[in-house]
Amino acid sequence: MNALRPDLLALSSEALIALSNAGFVKKAQKDLSEGKSPELNSENGELIARYSDGHISTLPAGAGLRDARCTCPANGLCRHRVTMVLAYQHQASMANEAENEPTASSHEAAVETWSPALFKTELETLPSSLLKRAYRLASANTLIRLTAWQSDSPTPTAHLPMCSVRFFSSHSLSHARCDCSDQQVCEHIALAVMAFAQAPTENWTQLNVTVIPPQQNATAYDLFSSEAAMALDQAIQTIALQLWQEGSSQPLHHLEALFAQALQLAESLKWRWVLESLTALRQALLDQAARSSRAHPERTLALLCELQARWTSSRYACQPDAPSTPPLLPTCWVLASKVKSRWIIYD
Ligand SMILES: [Zn+2]
Numbered sequence: 001m002n003a004l005r006p007d008l009l010a011l012s013s014e015a016l017i018a019l020s021n022a023g024f025v026k027k028a029q030k031d032l033s034e035g036k037s038p039e040l041n042s043e044n045g046e047l048i049a050r051y052s053d054g055h056i057s058t059l060p061a062g063a064g065l066r067d068a069r070c071t072c073p074a075n076g077l078c079r080h081r082v083t084m085v086l087a088y089q090h091q092a093s094m095a096n097e098a099e100n101e102p103t104a105s106s107h108e109a110a111v112e113t114w115s116p117a118l119f120k121t122e123l124e125t126l127p128s129s130l131l132k133r134a135y136r137l138a139s140a141n142t143l144i145r146l147t148a149w150q151s152d153s154p155t156p157t158a159h160l161p162m163c164s165v166r167f168f169s170s171h172s173l174s175h176a177r178c179d180c181s182d183q184q185v186c187e188h189i190a191l192a193v194m195a196f197a198q199a200p201t202e203n204w205t206q207l208n209v210t211v212i213p214p215q216q217n218a219t220a221y222d223l224f225s226s227e228a229a230m231a232l233d234q235a236i237q238t239i240a241l242q243l244w245q246e247g248s249s250q251p252l253h254h255l256e257a258l259f260a261q262a263l264q265l266a267e268s269l270k271w272r273w274v275l276e277s278l279t280a281l282r283q284a285l286l287d288q289a290a291r292s293s294r295a296h297p298e299r300t301l302a303l304l305c306e307l308q309a310r311w312t313s314s315r316y317a318c319q320p321d322a323p324s325t326p327p328l329l330p331t332c333w334v335l336a337s338k339v340k341s342r343w344i345i346y347d
Pocket residue numbers: 055057070071072073074078079080081
């Protein structure tokens with residue numbers, strides 16, 4: 001049973017939460033601990049789980065969790081599909097225990113060091129439009145902060161200026177997760193694989209890299225040159241200036257229109273942290289206006305500074321021509337800060 005899907009055994013709870021959501025994982029864990037396990041079978045490499053509510057989930061051979069199917073009406077992932085993976089892990093560890101083998105639990109399965117560079121050949125199977133978008137990002141000199149696999153932190157990660165990519169399994173690229181709004185493999189995941197592939201093979205844990213695109217794709221491109229990005233820049237600068245000049249107690253009606261415009265632009269660009277940062281700042285201002293107990297002027301100030309610092313750093317990191325003077329603070333210090341806490345909020 002273990003040999004059938006080692007990639008599923010390598011998925012930790014953290015990975016399952018990132019690939020689906022915390023609610024599904026908790027419910028599935030609760031069901032299994034109460035003995036409500038689906039009936040698991042495999043046919044021609046396909047994993048099949050039959051539930052007492054009559055629904056059946058299937059995972060085709062070699063497919064990742066996102067390609068699992070279920071007979072229930074849920075769009076996207078459902079608790080059946082998540083339960084199927086946990087039940088599979090549970091069954092495998094029971095089988096191991098019965099055979100007196102060391103328990104290959106989900107967390108212990110991936111004991112060997114690995115790098116997402118091994119997905120490099122898989123890049124060729126991705127849609128060309130997606131690769132083109134990745135090359136455009138690369139030709140913008142997008143700075144990427146890589147964190148390598150480590151035994152105490154076994155999820156290789158790439159922090160891009162606008163989003164982060166985590167690789168949860170060495171067995172399948174489909175178990176990589178980007179925090180941009182895409183549920184499927186996106187250009188950021190492709191770019192992150194290229195970055196790992198260009199990094200040295202050993203002797204580093206954290207590294208800043210810019211990907212060198214293939215020659216034919218090396219036309220200079222500025223991430224901030226699109227109409228939407230320029231409009232977003234304008235909206236963010238206006239919001240910040242307005243707040244610095246008039247303070248956070250000013251009536252919010254004219255700021256509201258700017259926030260609405262900025263949020264819509266960030267959403268359309270799929271710039272995740274910008275969206276979260278603007279949402280948090282807007283909420284802090286609304287809390288203050290409503291005299292809510294959640295309102296704290298220091299927090300509002302910190303959110304405003306964070307938005308401006310990260311925005312400036314991103315712009316700096318994405319200049320098509322390498323700047324001649326280094327920034328006062330390394331870009332990665334600003335952009336990589338608070339990443340962990342944002343994940344927790346979003347999970
Ligand atoms: Zn389902």
